[in-house]
Amino acid sequence: MRDVxxxxxxSVGTVSRVVNEVPNVSPAVRAKVRHAIDKLGWKPSMxxxxxxxQASRMIGFIFSDLENPLYASMIKGAEDVLTQAxxxxxxxxxxxxxxxxxxxxDLFDQRQADGLIFTITDEDNPAVLESLAGAxxxxxxxxxxxxxxxxxxxxxxxxxGTLHATRHLLNxxxxxxxxxxxGRNNRVGRDRLRGFTEAHREQGVEIDPCLxxxxxxxxxxxxxxxHTQLLLSMSEPATAILALGRHLxxxxxxxxxxxxxxxxxxxxxxxxxxxxxxxxxxxAVTVIRYSAYELGREAAHLLLQRLADRDNWNFSRIHVPTExxxxxxxxxx
Amino acid sequence: MRDVxxxxxxSVGTVSRVVNEVPNVSPAVRAKVRHAIDKLGWKPSMxxxxxxxQASRMIGFIFSDLENPLYASMIKGAEDVLTQAxxxxxxxxxxxxxxxxxxxxDLFDQRQADGLIFTITDEDNPAVLESLAGAxxxxxxxxxxxxxxxxxxxxxxxxxGTLHATRHLLNxxxxxxxxxxxGRNNRVGRDRLRGFTEAHREQGVEIDPCLxxxxxxxxxxxxxxxHTQLLLSMSEPATAILALGRHLxxxxxxxxxxxxxxxxxxxxxxxxxxxxxxxxxxxAVTVIRYSAYELGREAAHLLLQRLADRDNWNFSRIHVPTExxxxxxxxxx
DNA sequence: TTGTAAGCGTTATCAT
DNA sequence: ATGATAACGCTTACAA
Numbered sequence: 001m002r003d004v005x006x007x008x009x010x011s012v013g014t015v016s017r018v019v020n021e022v023p024n025v026s027p028a029v030r031a032k033v034r035h036a037i038d039k040l041g042w043k044p045s046m047x048x049x050x051x052x053x054q055a056s057r058m059i060g061f062i063f064s065d066l067e068n069p070l071y072a073s074m075i076k077g078a079e080d081v082l083t084q085a086x087x088x089x090x091x092x093x094x095x096x097x098x099x100x101x102x103x104x105x106d107l108f109d110q111r112q113a114d115g116l117i118f119t120i121t122d123e124d125n126p127a128v129l130e131s132l133a134g135a136x137x138x139x140x141x142x143x144x145x146x147x148x149x150x151x152x153x154x155x156x157x158x159x160x161g162t163l164h165a166t167r168h169l170l171n172x173x174x175x176x177x178x179x180x181x182x183g184r185n186n187r188v189g190r191d192r193l194r195g196f197t198e199a200h201r202e203q204g205v206e207i208d209p210c211l212x213x214x215x216x217x218x219x220x221x222x223x224x225x226x227h228t229q230l231l232l233s234m235s236e237p238a239t240a241i242l243a244l245g246r247h248l249x250x251x252x253x254x255x256x257x258x259x260x261x262x263x264x265x266x267x268x269x270x271x272x273x274x275x276x277x278x279x280x281x282x283x284a285v286t287v288i289r290y291s292a293y294e295l296g297r298e299a300a301h302l303l304l305q306r307l308a309d310r311d312n313w314n315f316s317r318i319h320v321p322t323e324x325x326x327x328x329x330x331x332x333x
Numbered sequence: 334m335r336d337v338x339x340x341x342x343x344s345v346g347t348v349s350r351v352v353n354e355v356p357n358v359s360p361a362v363r364a365k366v367r368h369a370i371d372k373l374g375w376k377p378s379m380x381x382x383x384x385x386x387q388a389s390r391m392i393g394f395i396f397s398d399l400e401n402p403l404y405a406s407m408i409k410g411a412e413d414v415l416t417q418a419x420x421x422x423x424x425x426x427x428x429x430x431x432x433x434x435x436x437x438x439d440l441f442d443q444r445q446a447d448g449l450i451f452t453i454t455d456e457d458n459p460a461v462l463e464s465l466a467g468a469x470x471x472x473x474x475x476x477x478x479x480x481x482x483x484x485x486x487x488x489x490x491x492x493x494g495t496l497h498a499t500r501h502l503l504n505x506x507x508x509x510x511x512x513x514x515x516g517r518n519n520r521v522g523r524d525r526l527r528g529f530t531e532a533h534r535e536q537g538v539e540i541d542p543c544l545x546x547x548x549x550x551x552x553x554x555x556x557x558x559x560h561t562q563l564l565l566s567m568s569e570p571a572t573a574i575l576a577l578g579r580h581l582x583x584x585x586x587x588x589x590x591x592x593x594x595x596x597x598x599x600x601x602x603x604x605x606x607x608x609x610x611x612x613x614x615x616x617a618v619t620v621i622r623y624s625a626y627e628l629g630r631e632a633a634h635l636l637l638q639r640l641a642d643r644d645n646w647n648f649s650r651i652h653v654p655t656e657x658x659x660x661x662x663x664x665x666x
Numbered sequence: 667t668t669g670t671a672a673g674c675g676t677t678a679t680c681a682t
Numbered sequence: 683a684t685g686a687t688a689a690c691g692c693t694t695a696c697a698a
Contacts, residue, residue: 011685046443048675050380051690066405076399088440091424107421110379250609276583276610344669349693381691384674
């Protein structure tokens with residue numbers, strides 16, 4: 001910058017004024033400076049700018065599960081909105097490790113990120129919550145719910161989704177519906193369990209606890225396979241499975257094929273979210289669908305709104321609707 | 334920092350020495366400073382540190398296609414290696430937009446990233462290439478080939494993979510094999526076309542140009558559907574399709590079902606890469622498989638090697654092997 | 667062993 | 683309208 005000033009025969013202050021387009025700088029000087037900048041190929045140092053406390057126009061996104069393609073759509077949704085608004089989205093993945101989440105939060109904080117979209121792994125982890133509370137930027141939680149007052153949240157309506165899906169199966173006459181899911185300790189898992197329970201309560205059907213297969217952590221591939229096998233070999237097997245989680249369908253289908261169980265004749269099946277496999281499996285699988293892309297967009301919008309009005313700390317929660325897509329994997333019993 | 338120094342009754346220089354663990358600082362002073370730091374909850378400002386030109390221990394990853402789950406595995410592979418080595422991986426997605434790639438490169442450069450793993454969208458884009466050449470960090474290309482001397486590269490062996498797959502079909506007696514692929518202008522697409530051509534040349538089989546459906550950009554979902562339809566309604570239809578690209582399988586299968594074409598009786602099919610759908614479709618689809626995770630790991634290793642030995646600018650290219658996974662989608666003709 | 671002070675590249679507040 | 687200069691928070695010669 002000093003070199004530019006020297007070459008243009010002005011002071012560094014003037015160079016700063018030119019690049020920042022502050023008024024009250026004569027066209028002649030402006031031209032000289034512009035010329036010197038081009039000639040020297042100088043570009044302002046963001047690091048130095050940040051040291052002066054400028055906004056970085058960079059938003060962080062921390063998510064936990066690389067293998068879940070839903071996140072890709074969420075990121076894309078957020079990115080489309082943020083890019084439009086002149087922000088750059090930087091993504092870090094935590095792989096379900098709270099320590100990694102802390103590192104990333106610190107990193108974004110120290111790098112002066114202007115905001116954060118976050119799918120926390122463990123909603124109650126004190127270390128992560130503390131990092132979050134200490135951060136200088138607004139935070140929007142995606143598909144999660146934390147007790148941090150200042151954080152916004154965008155969540156798909158898993159309660160409604162599960163409620164409808166369960167009702168659908170109950171209306172088809174099913175009385176032994178198994179629930180296969182993960183994330184018992186996060187908002188998504190809890191909402192799903194609530195919906196499942198509520199639908200049964202409505203119709204006065206008792207839930208056999210053996211049919212509840214809700215994993216503590218994320219429901220992995222193997223989880224779906226193993227528990228489907230177990231469910232199918234019970235003395236009184238499940239007649240329907242609600243497989244709620246992106247990784248579950250594969251295991252469920254494999255287990256059914258291995259055991260020669262036909263869908264939907266022997267077993268009705270609903271899963272979430274929609275996928276190539278659900279659509280093109282034979283028979284095509286009924287799914288609870290919601291738009292992860294929309295989730296990402298909403299999160300970005302909420303964040304932008306916060307950014308525009310930093311004092312408006314009202315506690316907003318946005319729900320994105322779900323939809324039951326009827327295909328051929330369920331039958332009346 | 335001044336506050337810490339004040340509270341500890343030392344100078345800021347000493348505080349710096351303590352946190353940076355330079356030797357020759359008395360244990361007594363060290364303890365005092367540590368105590369003051371804890372008491373004040375002070376943390377060094379990375380921004381200021383970077384202004385002094387310190388390493389940031391942060392690696393950038395720019396990729397183009399959020400919707401391709403292969404990237405998730407690559408990121409995970411890179412992340413596993415880099416986290417182990419004490420680096421943080423920051424991911425930015427370009428959505429196939431060169432301008433976005435430039436922004437990201439600039440950002441990583443300005444933020445003092447220590448290195449970059451990059452899947453460039455257009456191997457010949459001058460603007461991106463220039464940004465790349467101007468960057469201060471080592472770069473490793475992933476699945477791409479650029480003319481920048483100093484960049485390393487890690488690439489799956491698509492030539493071999495396609496060669497074997499094509500041979501397999503030719504050996505089964507197929508003479509009208511269609512090639513459905515994207516990325517005609519990048520390394521992956523070129524290697525695939527070379528492999529396809531070479532296998533035909535080996536066996537003295539002429540390629541009907543009508544069977545070559547290689548898209549310029551990425552082969553989208555609709556591309557697979559449309560061209561499969563076209564291929565199947567030719568006067569002399571293809572007897573086999575080589576669908577090389579992550580998004581293609583869905584469209585191909587949909588088109589076959591719509592037209593009532595049975596696999597493998599009416600049409601043999603090989604695709605890449607392996608996926609849930611390929612594995613669980615009926616019939617299960619033969620695939621060219623390679624480990625995207627390994628690709629990511631190798632890229633990270635190469636980068637780490639460069640970082641450890643900054644002068645070692647030897648031009649390294651690493652190839653990751655491919656494997657033909659035989660399933661039920663091909664038959665003798 | 668520790669303190670002092672220059673310097674990193676900006677922006678902002680004064681003067682002029 | 684422009685220049686000089688302090689300040690941002692740190693590292694590192696150099697001095698003590």
